[in-house]
Amino acid sequence: MNVVGQVRKGAYFDSVTLMRVGKEIAGLPGITDAAVVMGTRSNKAILKSSGLLPPTFNDASDTDLLVAVKANTETAAGTALAAVDGLLKKRMSPATTGGESHPVSLGGALEVLPGANLALISIAGRFAGEEAMRALENGLHVMLFSDNVSLEQEIALKKFARKRGLLVMGPDCGTAIINGVPLAFANTVNRGNIGIVAAAGTGLQEVSCIISNEGAGISQAIGTGGRDVKKEVGGIMFLEGLRALAKDKATGVILLVSKPPHRQVLSRIAKAIKRIHKPVVTIFIGAEAKAGGPSTLEEAALTAVALARGKKPEDVAKQLVARDAEILRIARREAGKRTKRQQYVRGLFSGGTFCAEAQILLSNQLSNVYSNAPAGRAKQLKDSLKSQKNTLVDLGEDEFTVGRPHPMIDYSLRNRRIQGETADAETAVILLDVVLGYGANPDPTAELSGVIRQASRTVSVVCSITGTDRDPQNRSRVEAALRKAGALVMPSNAAACKLAGRIIQFLGRK
């Protein structure tokens, strides 16, 4: 490692500039660590303990600015130091700068970016509603990532927004893609002519990724938050999103994703669809699919792609029948590897929508399906920490996330559970979802490979991956690594569930 430094005698820059420059230097190629700090005794001690203290710093004083760089090569270190002058001179220019700033209020944020038309709000729920109202009053659309916003506040916000022609995505809205920009937990997908309205976050991620991986693309993906389609909220934003996509010239096909809306809301949605002169595909996970309509997120996404390409939805069914034959072949092979005692599937999900979809699909294939968040015919688990027969656990439920990051980010809880389920002699299949994209765990391979390698010695590990090759984690790379570790990687949650169910069915026939 090359550690070099620069002492800038009596150089004064404001704190924001120093923080920005420190961050920009650290991000230069070949740089492993950097610091831009005043040359105080304490800072020199910290630099020393972090291996960033070149001998030239020994004589520096409180009034000197120190620039320390640790680099892989001498050239990279030299280039970084040479860049310091330019970086220090570069002033923050509101709304045009690529540098990062940290406004701490909506007013401050609007000063930095006066042309903004959307506010993403992610603060403690008790404050979030009020902040969202301020944003709406300033004419901004709102994505409300925060949860714990009261129902009354949600309704008030959405009614206010509707009057002003604005969207309120949320509360508890984890995903949206607006004008090609992924917001919060979202993926880097192709742009195209399929517009999505979703009251199911991971559902939106799944369909947008499948569409993109099929070579089609997304015009807009509007999240609404799961509560929007309940009776009390009445689907205000789901309907507004639908109207917006109906008017949007760049949208040729509309895809609606949700858990089953309340029947009154469903009836409003049905009426709204009738007035739209564009193809509309719906997937309400767990609701009775209309005859010939899609029954999984995957089928819905593929149907939207077919329609966007001017093909018939029936073509999708043919495509999936061929894939199901392959699933049967793999299931038979896997079942042959398991012992007689192994007879159950244990699904450990980070995405709530995936867990719900798994329950619906597996309840059609198997009996005795249990969950901590039951959907369809699944039964309530007595203890969320203890599996019963075929168990599907939503690890994103509040009972698991209080005081710790979401399981899409922090895999530690799920990894421990994988080990526990593997040790259970009755487990035949471990079913997992792996969600990529912004906000998700940056290196799922490193976190999962070890536990999957160990688990796959005694059980079948079936995974779906939600993501694209343009996501920061790169879907193909993650898929190759998980396969190498021993996982059976399927292209969708629905396909993974079908495979898991088939393996258990074959074991039942043994």
Place this chain on the structure above:
Amino acid sequence: MMLISIGDRVEEGLYRFHSRFNRAVNFTQGEHLVSVVAEEIGDGPLNIVMRDLGTGQTQNPLEIFADKIVFEDGEFPFTNRHRYCSTLECETGASPRFSDNLSLFGELLRTMSHPKSLAFLLDDQRIQNFHSGFERAFVEQAKRSVNQVFHGDRLNGVRSLSGCGIGLTPSGDDFIAGLLIGLNLRGESFRGLVNQVFAAAQTKNIFSSSFLDLARQGLLFGRMKDLILALLHGGQEAVRNSAEKLFAVGGSSGADLGTGFLMTMRPEVRVS
């Protein structure tokens, strides 16, 4: 340009140009620092607030008279009406709201302050915002020093916290300023400790030293004064608004100052 306010500790004299930032131009006379600042920075005991402060490049001196200043070749008259008063006479024990408001302020520090601020001392989860080797070593040193300040050899803790961290006024100095403001607010019995802490935190950095000296004297810049008034007499909305404004000071400076202040105001902190 238009003069909006002038701090109550700005004295007459000729000041030499020292440095220029995005929204401030700094001048010195010996060890005495005066800053001409934009409105977004706001009032302070040693601030002259100007509307439409430009991004000029001149390094002309600043002249301050009894009734006008001469800055960048322009004359700007002022009267007593323009003087900002940086002192605050109050007693926290007399306010029924103070304790609840202080808890709210703590929550705001944990949830809304700059990710790299010392608010990690209130919430371990925020340590994940510190990534580089330097930042991680800084976190460890700050934790050790602050622990000493409140539970060990207090002055030794102050000495190792002084000058510690990122920023023109390093985070540790901002924290100590918050500590001094808090101790002053807690009353006369803490006066001796205020002087000891100030002596232990001596630095040659003129910005830190000026800031600490003002805090030692209980002189407050506008945003801190507003926060204290909101904590004493305001509702939740007032606390929230003034906290937001404080957090907008410097990179993490406002939040660092706020963390030092909050930790000092906890009732378990004693003189000895």
